[in-house]
Amino acid sequence: MESIYSVPKAAIPAVGPTNPIAAYIAAFKASSNTQKMIEAGLQKYDVFRIPLLTRWHIVLSGKRYAEEIKNVQEEVLSFKEAMEEIIDTQYLIGSAAAVTRNASQIDFLARQLGPNLSEMFEALKEEVTLSSAKYIPLSEDWTSIPAYSTIVRMVSQLANCMIVGSPLCRDDGYLDLVTLFLSKYIEARRRKIAYTPAILKGFVARNFTPIPNMVNKTAEYLRPIVEGQQKKSTHSSNDIGDDRSQSQTFVTWLYQEMDAHERTPLRLAQRVLSMNFASIHNSAAVFTNALYELAHEPLYFLALREEIETMVEYHGWTRDAILNMEKLDSCFKESQRMNVLGSISMNRIAMEDYSLSDGTRIPKGAFISVELLAPHQNAAIYPNPGEFRPFRFVKGAENGNANQFAFPNKDYLPFGIGKHACPGRFFASLMLKTLMAHIILTYDIKFEDDGVKPSPHWYGTFRLPNTKAVLQFRRRK
Numbered sequence: 001m002e003s004i005y006s007v008p009k010a011a012i013p014a015v016g017p018t019n020p021i022a023a024y025i026a027a028f029k030a031s032s033n034t035q036k037m038i039e040a041g042l043q044k045y046d047v048f049r050i051p052l053l054t055r056w057h058i059v060l061s062g063k064r065y066a067e068e069i070k071n072v073q074e075e076v077l078s079f080k081e082a083m084e085e086i087i088d089t090q091y092l093i094g095s096a097a098a099v100t101r102n103a104s105q106i107d108f109l110a111r112q113l114g115p116n117l118s119e120m121f122e123a124l125k126e127e128v129t130l131s132s133a134k135y136i137p138l139s140e141d142w143t144s145i146p147a148y149s150t151i152v153r154m155v156s157q158l159a160n161c162m163i164v165g166s167p168l169c170r171d172d173g174y175l176d177l178v179t180l181f182l183s184k185y186i187e188a189r190r191r192k193i194a195y196t197p198a199i200l201k202g203f204v205a206r207n208f209t210p211i212p213n214m215v216n217k218t219a220e221y222l223r224p225i226v227e228g229q230q231k232k233s234t235h236s237s238n239d240i241g242d243d244r245s246q247s248q249t250f251v252t253w254l255y256q257e258m259d260a261h262e263r264t265p266l267r268l269a270q271r272v273l274s275m276n277f278a279s280i281h282n283s284a285a286v287f288t289n290a291l292y293e294l295a296h297e298p299l300y301f302l303a304l305r306e307e308i309e310t311m312v313e314y315h316g317w318t319r320d321a322i323l324n325m326e327k328l329d330s331c332f333k334e335s336q337r338m339n340v341l342g343s344i345s346m347n348r349i350a351m352e353d354y355s356l357s358d359g360t361r362i363p364k365g366a367f368i369s370v371e372l373l374a375p376h377q378n379a380a381i382y383p384n385p386g387e388f389r390p391f392r393f394v395k396g397a398e399n400g401n402a403n404q405f406a407f408p409n410k411d412y413l414p415f416g417i418g419k420h421a422c423p424g425r426f427f428a429s430l431m432l433k434t435l436m437a438h439i440i441l442t443y444d445i446k447f448e449d450d451g452v453k454p455s456p457h458w459y460g461t462f463r464l465p466n467t468k469a470v471l472q473f474r475r476r477k
């Protein structure tokens with residue numbers, strides 16, 4: 001309990017009791033609805049602390065501080081150390097030096113993804129068609145489908161089209177492994193690692209969790225790709241000819257850019273799993289939230305169908321068509337605004353004392369985050385903020401000058417903002433919009449329980465769409 005009280009004392013007001021025992025009990029009680037504490041803090045303060053089971057957590061008002069801390073250097077407010085504290089990659093996936101702190105995979109992703117999106121679109125489109133046909137039958141009658149788990153599966157195929165390419169992105173064994181990885185990881189961390197003394201964490205992770213075995217299995221799936229790359233690198237570029245398809249995946253960018261000792265199946269597997277970790281479940285949750293909104297409101301669904309048809313007629317099934325689907329883009333953005341995936345973002349650890357512009361001192365070692373509930377519900381920016389208005393961001397509409405789905409700003413923070421803003425957001429936007437466009441053109445959808453929108457689940461600061469809800473699909477009439 002020492003750590004709870006060792007960081008920011010009285011200077012930063014606390015939500016709830018500050019007495020050690022009472023704070024610990026409050027943290028325990030609040031672990032299933034931490035967002036209530038955050039809402040309570042926001043009523044009174046711009047900066048406050050809430051007790052978690054292992055430490056105080058400092059929350060900064062998004063409205064006021066997102067801009068201020070967005071580009072503070074890593075040596076002062078560290079994103080990487082915060083990630084390491086939250087997910088303990090060094091014990092579970094492999095050495096932190098290799099995956100989190102030396103995150104060169106993120107630089108490659110940020111640099112390569114943008115320029116390659118157009119070329120990647122054809123492959124993405126093919127996976128959208130194949131995964132829909134496989135997981136959502138084209139039946140004349142309504143067919144019930146468990147929404148969230150099906151979407152997780154489809155999104156993992158699409159994300160892996162970028163991460164490892166085909167045919168591996170369609171391999172059921174591989175997809176089972178990478179989609180299960182996140183839940184096994186979270187379980188292993190929560191049950192086995194989080195409360196184990198640091199000196200024993202590595203031992204426990206290696207011997208009492210399934211994670212090392214999952215990393216090894218992933219390495220075996222990657223071995224043929226690595227061998228293919230090795231062969232290529234021993235031939236001259238003329239022999240490789242025009243085959244670009246194999247070079248436009250995350251794993252081959254890694255292979256081509258990493259130091260020689262990093263190009264083993266095992267080291268690549270660590271980074272491939274960390275990219276699956278970063279990409280699948282949040283993308284699937286964003287998609288599920290938007291789909292629930294549309295299944296709930298058929299008029300919006302039909303308006304989108306009209307836009308999608310018009311764009312496909314004009315541009316063909318191309319990336320340009322997707323980029324021109326303004327209503328679809330706006331709908332995802334509005335859904336992200338309303339259906340946040342958590343009440344906080346922009347996690348950082350203070351590596352030294354840091355003073356906010358109003359003089360509030362964040363002490364070295366403190367864990368801070370920016371809350372995004374208040375900015376997303378700001379009526380001055382979003383009139384009637386509690387109402388889902390899917391087309392509010394279409395040019396010329398009420399917030400039409402605001403940026404698009406994948407462009408964060410201080411009033412729209414689901415991707416973070418600044419130097420650590422999600423580097424996968426443009427890919428996520430393309431992937432999710434392509435999948436949604438295909439579904440809207442191909443199927444009619446409704447909830448099994450007509451009209452009832454299923455409520456989300458909160459876990460601490462995380463908010464997941466309802467994972468049990470069932471949607472019904474049939475061939476479009």
Ligand code: HEM
Pocket residue numbers: 079103106109159275278279280282283286341345346347413414415416417419420421422423424425427428
């Ligand atoms: C709609 C789905 C997604 C959401 C909501 C999302 C959200 C986020 C957020 C909030 C952050 C942290 C930003 C910060 O703390 O300042 C982040 C980081 C990151 N995201 Fe995403 N993300 C999504 C999809 C993806 C995809 C598809 C990829 C991979 C292609 C990806 C790769 C990453 C990586 C590598 C980081 C770490 C960035 C860094 O270290 O600087 N994300 N994402």
